[in-house]
Amino acid sequence: MAAPEERLEILRQNNPFTSSSVGDPWEGTYPDVPSINEQAFKGLCQLIDQKTKNPALNCAGLILGEVGSGKTHLISRLLTYNQQAKTPFSFAYIQPIEDPEQTYRYLLREVIVNLCHPMGGSPYTTQLERILAEIFREVIQIHGTPKDRKNLGEILRRRIGIFKQVVPKQVEDIQHKAVRLLRKEHPEISKNFLKVLFQYRLPEKHSAAVSWLTGSILDQEDADLLQVQSPDRLKASTSALEQESWDILISLGLLLARYHQPLVICFDRLENLETDEQIRALGKMLEFLIDKVKGMLPLACFRGQKWGETFRNKLNQHIITRLETNKFELTGCTAEQALDIIRSRLASVLGERRPDEFFPFDKQELLKMFKTGFHVPRRVIAQANQRLRQILNEGPPIPIFPLQKLQEEFEHQYQTILRDPDRHQPDRGRLRRALELYLSYRPPEGSFRIESLKRRGEGEKYIDFIGTIRSSGPPSVPAIFMIDVEQHPASVGAGLLRGIEFLKANPSGKAFYIRDARCIFPPPPKWKVTNEKLRLFKELGGSVIFLSFEQAARWYALALLSYTIKEGDVTIITADNRIRSVSFEEFTTFIQKNIYGRKDMAFQAFEEASMSPRGQKSEDPPPPSDRGGTQGAAPLQDLYVAEKIVEILRGVPMMMLPARKLVESLTQSGVSIDLEGMTRVISKFQDRFTTIPSKDGVLIMLKKSWIYVQG
Numbered sequence: 142m143a144a145p146e147e148r149l150e151i152l153r154q155n156n157p158f159t160s161s162s163v164g165d166p167w168e169g170t171y172p173d174v175p176s177i178n179e180q181a182f183k184g185l186c187q188l189i190d191q192k193t194k195n196p197a198l199n200c201a202g203l204i205l206g207e208v209g210s211g212k213t214h215l216i217s218r219l220l221t222y223n224q225q226a227k228t229p230f231s232f233a234y235i236q237p238i239e240d241p242e243q244t245y246r247y248l249l250r251e252v253i254v255n256l257c258h259p260m261g262g263s264p265y266t267t268q269l270e271r272i273l274a275e276i277f278r279e280v281i282q283i284h285g286t287p288k289d290r291k292n293l294g295e296i297l298r299r300r301i302g303i304f305k306q307v308v309p310k311q312v313e314d315i316q317h318k319a320v321r322l323l324r325k326e327h328p329e330i331s332k333n334f335l336k337v338l339f340q341y342r343l344p345e346k347h348s349a350a351v352s353w354l355t356g357s358i359l360d361q362e363d364a365d366l367l368q369v370q371s372p373d374r375l376k377a378s379t380s381a382l383e384q385e386s387w388d389i390l391i392s393l394g395l396l397l398a399r400y401h402q403p404l405v406i407c408f409d410r411l412e413n414l415e416t417d418e419q420i421r422a423l424g425k426m427l428e429f430l431i432d433k434v435k436g437m438l439p440l441a442c443f444r445g446q447k448w449g450e451t452f453r454n455k456l457n458q459h460i461i462t463r464l465e466t467n468k469f470e471l472t473g474c475t476a477e478q479a480l481d482i483i484r485s486r487l488a489s490v491l492g493e494r495r496p497d498e499f500f501p502f503d504k505q506e507l508l509k510m511f512k513t514g515f516h517v518p519r520r521v522i523a524q525a526n527q528r529l530r531q532i533l534n535e536g537p538p539i540p541i542f543p544l545q546k547l548q549e550e551f552e553h554q555y556q557t558i559l560r561d562p563d564r565h566q567p568d569r570g571r572l573r574r575a576l577e578l579y580l581s582y583r584p585p586e587g588s589f590r591i592e593s594l595k596r597r598g599e600g601e602k603y604i605d606f607i608g609t610i611r612s613s614g615p616p617s618v619p620a621i622f623m624i625d626v627e628q629h630p631a632s633v634g635a636g637l638l639r640g641i642e643f644l645k646a647n648p649s650g651k652a653f654y655i656r657d658a659r660c661i662f663p664p665p666p667k668w669k670v671t672n673e674k675l676r677l678f679k680e681l682g683g684s685v686i687f688l689s690f691e692q693a694a695r696w697y698a699l700a701l702l703s704y705t706i707k708e709g710d711v712t713i714i715t716a717d718n719r720i721r722s723v724s725f726e727e728f729t730t731f732i733q734k735n736i737y738g739r740k741d742m743a744f745q746a747f748e749e750a751s752m753s754p755r756g757q758k759s760e761d762p763p764p765p766s767d768r769g770g771t772q773g774a775a776p777l778q779d780l781y782v783a784e785k786i787v788e789i790l791r792g793v794p795m796m797m798l799p800a801r802k803l804v805e806s807l808t809q810s811g812v813s814i815d816l817e818g819m820t821r822v823i824s825k826f827q828d829r830f831t832t833i834p835s836k837d838g839v840l841i842m843l844k845k846s847w848i849y850v851q852g
Contacts, residue, residue: 143795148491149501151795153533154831155845157486158526165557166217166234166407167258167564172485173218177478177518178211181469182218185440188467189219189405192438193228196398201431202440203464205448206471208709208722209519212442215471216407224261231256231268231397231404236704237413239570241422242379245386247570248426250355252390252406254566257351264302269341274303275400280315280322304342327395333369334392340367355566356386358629375629390434397436406430409442410704417455424456431463444708445470473515480507482518483525492794501532523712523720541713543727547702548735550711554698556828560784562690565697567626567657572688573605575696576622576655578703579744580606582729583737589751592617603639610651612752619643620651626660633662634671637678644681652683653750657693662762675762684750687762695743699736703728782819783826785812790830790843797833797842 143151157172175182181204188202206212216234223230233255238247256269265271281293281303293303307315316339323330337353340346349363358374359367374382397404408427414420423441430439441464443452453461474482484498491500499507502525510524558565573596580591594608606622621643625636640652656662665672679685688696705711709722736743789806790796798806804816814822823830829847833840 143491145500149533150833151490151797151842152501152529154833154842155490155796156526156529157490157845158483158522158529159845166213166220166232167255172482172489173221174474174478174481174485176481177474178215178471181471182215182222184467184469185215185219186222189230189403189438192403192405192436193230193401196401196403196436199431199463200438200467201427201460201463202438203448203468204440204442204471205445205468206442207444207446207517209517209712210471210473211518212471213409214518216409216440216442219405219407224263228401229263229271230402231272233404233406235406235408236410236701238419238422238426239568239574241416241418243383243570244422244425245383245390245429246356247422248429249386249390250566252393252404253351253355254564256404258564269338270304272396272400272402273338273342275402276319276323276396277303277307277315279400280319283322284315284318323396323399327399330392330395331388334389337367337369352628354389356382356389358627358632360629375631387429387433390429390437394434394436399436402436404437405440406437407440407442410708411441411443411452412447413704413707420452420455424460427460427464428457431460473517474521475515476508476511479511479516479521480504482521483507486522486525490795502528519712520720523714527714527720543713543723544731544735546711546713546723547728547731550705551695551698551702551731551735554701555695558694558697559691562659562694565694567660567693568697569605569624569626571697571700572624572626572655572657572693574700574703575743576624577606578699578732579736579747580622582732584733603636604643610751618649618651619647620653622653622655624655626657628660630668630671633668634674637671637674640678640683641674641681644678644683650682651751652678652681653686653747654678654683655686655688655747658687658689658762659693662687664762686746686750688746692743692746695741699732699743779822779825782807782812782814782822783829785810786819786822786841787829787843787847790841791847795842797840799835800832800839800841803841 185202185204188200192198192200204212204215206215220232223232233252235248235251235255238244240247253269256272257267260267260271263271265274278293281289285293319339320332320335323335324332334354337350341350341354343350346366349359349366352359352363353367353369356374359369374385377385394404408423411423414423427439427441430437456464480499483502487499488495510528511521577594577596580594583591585591590611592609592611594606596606597604603623603625604621605624608620609617610620611617621640623636623640625633627633627636637654640654644650644652662668662671662675675685702711706723706725706728711723712720713723714720735741740748785807786803789803789810790798800816800819804814804819807814807819823832823841829844831842831844833842
């Protein structure tokens with residue numbers, strides 16, 4: 142066992158109480174105290190088991206709990222339960238909808254993105270691949286030879302991935318038989334959906350298949366690759382696109398129901414639904430999932446007070462009844478449970494087997510701290526963090542200031558997005574929220590002043606905001622802001638044409654075209670007509686901003702941080718040792734002082750474009766990059782090695798290993814790298830790792846922000 146001084150140093154480097162909030166259930170593993178909210182957890186598990194046995198059951202769940210009571214942590218426990226369940230279910234975690242006009246398209250996209258998320262503890266890489274495996278299993282059982290069926294039994298017994306046992310020449314035959322079987326028994330299943338689903342596993346078609354499944358408009362090259370008529374989406378009306386997303390979700394639900402693998406869909410951070418239209422969109426999604434789709438179980442998470450005061454008065458009575466039939470209210474934790482939280486978090490860093498399991502705390506002091514009443518888990522963790530910081534600094538408690546905390550949370554959100562770009566697809570609604578926050582709260586004495594700003598009107602497809610701005614003096618000029626994540630040239634061209642029309646009608650006006658650079662914009666000779674429109678837009682004075690992945694990630698981080706603020710999930714310790722949530726007003730100060738005042742890279746391209754004479758600060762499209770890649774970031778190979786190191790360190794006591802031992806572990810996990818190469822990766826990802834000199838060489842330790850997800 143390490144000496145007390147060494148253990149204190151480990152706690153300095155990896156404070157297990159820094160994070161008191163679960164940001165996203167997919168992110169990381171959290172020490173669990175099963176007795177906390179045990180009744181609610183068991184009730185949810187029983188509801189999922191019922192849905193598994195009877196996929197057509199019309200039901201939903203309602204989780205109520207105040208700030209810090211463990212709503213999102215409870216959802217993360219369901220993921221762990223899923224890995225242990227005899228019959229697995231699928232899982233999707235969905236944050237608030239921004240654009241009510243795209244209700245079913247948003248639901249479809251978020252469901253598919255979650256089903257494509259990497260999955261541990263299974264022979265299949267994703268949940269969608271596991272659903273495909275069930276189709277293959279059924280076809281082999283019905284149509285396979287005796288030898289095929291015998292091999293299948295061995296595969297199931299040994300939990301080997303079925304695709305490793307199917308030779309390529311069998312795949313096409315199985316797929317044809319599967320389509321005939323499924324369409325015969327479920328004629329309502331979309332033929333295009335099945336056709337694209339079977340191409341999901343093919344490396345050369347995977348990206349195009351995911352784009353189609355998420356409802357994106359494909360270019361002709363990808364449509365030809367998949368052999369589907371996706372260009373129809375370009376000409377389709379909003380209602381037609383919504384109907385197609387509805388049909389795909391119905392088709393997916395039929396597969397989930399057929400194989401008794403329901404999809405549990407958790408709607409969280411719902412306090413961020415600010416308009417009646419957004420709340421109605423939530424109601425539409427819930428009603429659709431409860432009454433129309435088989436094999437899907439929606440769970441909605443609310444603060445108890447907000448549910449009673451707002452949502453219960455705005456959702457229709459049918460939805461309210463369905464939700465409240467399975468209502469789970471979260472309570473606080475007892476003194477013993479509070480100590481269990483502290484014990485488990487210490488063990489995650491210092492190791493399980495220690496006689497002084499509460500080191501460096503005094504158990505009696507902790508009991509005295511929590512002896513009366515119930516305590517929400519977040520407050521327990523925050524108080525333990527404050528006491529540990531006092532012990533490590535050997536002085537009075539150090540207050541945590543709002544701007545400092547917000548910067549930490551912002552950087553954490555940013556790093557989370559960088560780690561998993563596929564989980565955070567280009568999203569016009571989130572970019573719009575980030576831009577609105579920035580424009581609304583940047584200081585008026587900046588390079589330009591926003592004099593009026595309003596969201597696009599009903600029926601306006603291409604303009605996100607319209608308003609008036611003043612650059613360096615009178616007069617004010619009209620301005621439009623267009624955010625684009627479309628990937629079909631005609632759709633992109635239509636948006637640019639809208640900007641061209643505005644600039645012709647308003648020669649002194651300003652037009653901003655903003656695009657997530659992961660949505661490729663190929664240079665000529667490709668997209669010839671669209672590139673000509675881009676040229677004309679710039680000639681007329683339009684400003685073009687292609688956000689690199691790093692810049693876009695910071696826009697998304699700002700939007701997601703705003704959700705956590707509205708939820709009260711970001712807390713600080715005041716000078717008088719009180720714990721409170723950071724206010725939205727303090728968040729707006731953060732935008733003024735830290736995002737604008739420190740010239741954060743997120744909006745620098747935008748600021749430069751706003752200051753430049755018309756047409757002089759417009760970017761050319763960046764070179765095409767792999768869809769979902771981190772353009773301009775660390776090479777993917779280095780990123781992969783860094784992820785492997787994180788994975789290895791999370792699985793060892795105290796989250797650290799000698800450098801040479803770590804190289805051996807990497808080699809055993811299939812990563813061929815020498816000490817010099819690993820050292821280079823460690824130095825490149827200093828946000829993740831700490832190096833500690835020791836008598837046996839250098840120790841590599843995982844930083845505290847990578848043990849838990851904060852925010």
